[in-house]
Amino acid sequence: MLERIEQIREEGRAAISRASDAAAVEEARVGFLGRKAELTTILRGIGELPPEQRGPVGKTGNEVRRELEGLIDEAKARHERAELDDRLAAEAIDVTLPGTPPVLPGHLHPLTRTRREIEDIFVGLGYRVMEGPEVEHDYYNFTALNYPPGHPARMLQDTFYVDAGSLGPDPALVGSDGEPLTVPPGPRDVLLRTHTSPMQIRGMEEQEPPIFIIVPGRVYRRDSDATHTPMFDQVEGLAVGEDITLADLHGTLLTFARAVFGPDRDVRIRPHFFPFTEPSVEVDVSCFRCGGTGRFENDRCSLCKGTGWLEILGAGMVDPNVFGFVGEHGYDPDRVQGFAFGMGIERIAMLKHGVPDLRMFFDNDVRMLEQFR
Ligand code: PHE
Numbered sequence: 391m392l393e394r395i396e397q398i399r400e401e402g403r404a405a406i407s408r409a410s411d412a413a414a415v416e417e418a419r420v421g422f423l424g425r426k427a428e429l430t431t432i433l434r435g436i437g438e439l440p441p442e443q444r445g446p447v448g449k450t451g452n453e454v455r456r457e458l459e460g461l462i463d464e465a466k467a468r469h470e471r472a473e474l475d476d477r478l479a480a481e482a483i484d485v486t487l488p489g490t491p492p493v494l495p496g497h498l499h500p501l502t503r504t505r506r507e508i509e510d511i512f513v514g515l516g517y518r519v520m521e522g523p524e525v526e527h528d529y530y531n532f533t534a535l536n537y538p539p540g541h542p543a544r545m546l547q548d549t550f551y552v553d554a555g556s557l558g559p560d561p562a563l564v565g566s567d568g569e570p571l572t573v574p575p576g577p578r579d580v581l582l583r584t585h586t587s588p589m590q591i592r593g594m595e596e597q598e599p600p601i602f603i604i605v606p607g608r609v610y611r612r613d614s615d616a617t618h619t620p621m622f623d624q625v626e627g628l629a630v631g632e633d634i635t636l637a638d639l640h641g642t643l644l645t646f647a648r649a650v651f652g653p654d655r656d657v658r659i660r661p662h663f664f665p666f667t668e669p670s671v672e673v674d675v676s677c678f679r680c681g682g683t684g685r686f687e688n689d690r691c692s693l694c695k696g697t698g699w700l701e702i703l704g705a706g707m708v709d710p711n712v713f714g715f716v717g718e719h720g721y722d723p724d725r726v727q728g729f730a731f732g733m734g735i736e737r738i739a740m741l742k743h744g745v746p747d748l749r750m751f752f753d754n755d756v757r758m759l760e761q762f763r
Contacts, residue, residue, distance in 0.1 A: 391432070391443060395450050398422065398429050402458040412469040419462045429455060500762040501623060501751055504739040505606050508625050511649045512604045515642065517627070520603045522589040524610070525552055529574030530588035531581060534715040535666040539577050543665050547584035548612040550620075582610035586626035587666060590708070590730055591715060593628055598720035599728075600631035606735070616747045623735035628708070630721065630728030636669070636707055639729035647675040647702065650742060656682065658699065667706020667730060674699035693744070700741055705731035 402422045409415040421427060433451045436444050498506075509519055528539075537544050589605040597603075605626040614620055629638070640659060647655045655678060659671040676682035680691035682698040690696035708730055710723035720726075736748050743762075745751070750758050 391439070391447050392450055395429070395432065395447065395454055399454045399457065402454070403461065406458070406461045406465050409465060409469075412466055412473060415462055415465045415469055422458050423455060423462070494763075497763050499751075499759065500739050500743065501735055503762065504742070505623065505625065505735050507650065508646075508733075508735065508738065509604065509606060511646055512627065515602075515645065517602045517604045517629075520589060520593055520605045521607055522586075522592050522605060524583055524608050526581060526583040526588050527574050528577040528579040528581060530591050531583050531585075533574075533576035534591045534712065535587055536709050536711045537665045541665065549584045550582040550610055550612065552580040552582070584611050585609050585732055586624040587730070587732060589626050590628045590666070590712070594630070594716040594721055595719055599726045601728075602629050603627070616749065619736075619748055619752060622748070625733050625735060627731040628728065629730075630708060630726050632726055634728040636729065639705055639707070639731065642729075643673050643703070643705065643731065650738060651675055651678045654681070659705070662704060662706075664704060664706055666709050666712050668709040670704070670706035672701055673703050673705055673731070675702050676700075693741075702738065702741070703731050703733035705729060
């Protein structure tokens with residue numbers, strides 16, 4: 391019996407070292423240590439052996455079992471490690487390869503496209519593109535635009551005020567160049583600009599007349615519904631010279647409207663009020679869906695609500711009081727005059743592309759954005 395156990399030891403060692411993969415090792419385990427294996431049967435039958443054989447057979451048998459168990463565990467681990475290495479090498483993924491199918495290149499956001507389209511039109515008319523701060527002084531956003539402190543028209547553009555205290559206690563009024571910072575006159579409030587019109591003032595401070603600028607940029611208001619978001623985009627326009635009239639404003643906006651909405655468009659101006667223009671107007675473009683008739687497919691046109699007109703922007707002749715704030719930069723209201731206009735980029739894009747809800751521009755839903763490829 392002991393001899394047989396030693397044979398099993400040798401056979402086991404040989405089988406395990408012959409096993410060339412984890413599956414073969416497992417086969418050896420079943421064959422030598424499994425429930426039906428010879429060694430298992432021997433050990434199970436010890437009780438039936440003559441008493442003097444039980445000790446030696448049990449001792450050797452268990453020793454062989456432990457040895458083979460150890461060899462099997464070791465062989466299994468070795469094979470599994472090797473097989474994993476092989477798999478890792480074979481299935482390595484080159485993340486620099488294009489995907490399948492290749493991912494389409496990205497494209498501009500519809501608002502960016504619309505902004506650039508507007509810029510291109512005005513650059514073609516000789517305007518310069520300027521940009522300015524979104525965090526603005528009360529002076530530029532309101533006071534110098536002829537909204538005196540406390541004027542009720544300020545309430546029409548409720549906004550977000552920046553807590554000056556959040557900038558630190560009593561910030562030293564010195565710029566990064568060491569020069570003293572001049573705080574503009576009027577209320578010392580700092581706010582997120584409610585429109586791009588402050589750039590009328592900053593533009594005129596920077597450049598003597600004549601001036602032809604457009605200013606795209608973000609603006610902020612405390613508003614939120616299907617046609618208003620707390621942040622949106624505007625393009626401001628300013629043209630000042632010696633003999634610029636309301637007729638020039640009309641012609642400029644007609645050119646603009648036809649470039650954006652089609653060559654058959656017309657524009658009309660209606661009286662309105664803005665503190666910084668006099669007279670002030672609102673500008674409508676003839677509806678491009680119904681051709682200005684108000685009727686579409688035998689029904690009331692849904693785009694212009696049957697009116698034949700779509701409101702696109704606010705405008706007017708620069709109020710002489712506004713020139714009063716930039717008089718030292720060459721803007722003498724007795725010598726120069728001009729017009730200003732301001733439009734919402736989202737509004738232009740919504741009209742042009744039939745987008746029903748302003749918030750869709752900011753949801754980042756690719757199903758919507760992909761339509762602007
Ligand atoms: N700033 C005005 C607004 O946001 C638009 C405007 C700009 C009106 C320039 C007249 C002149 O409503």
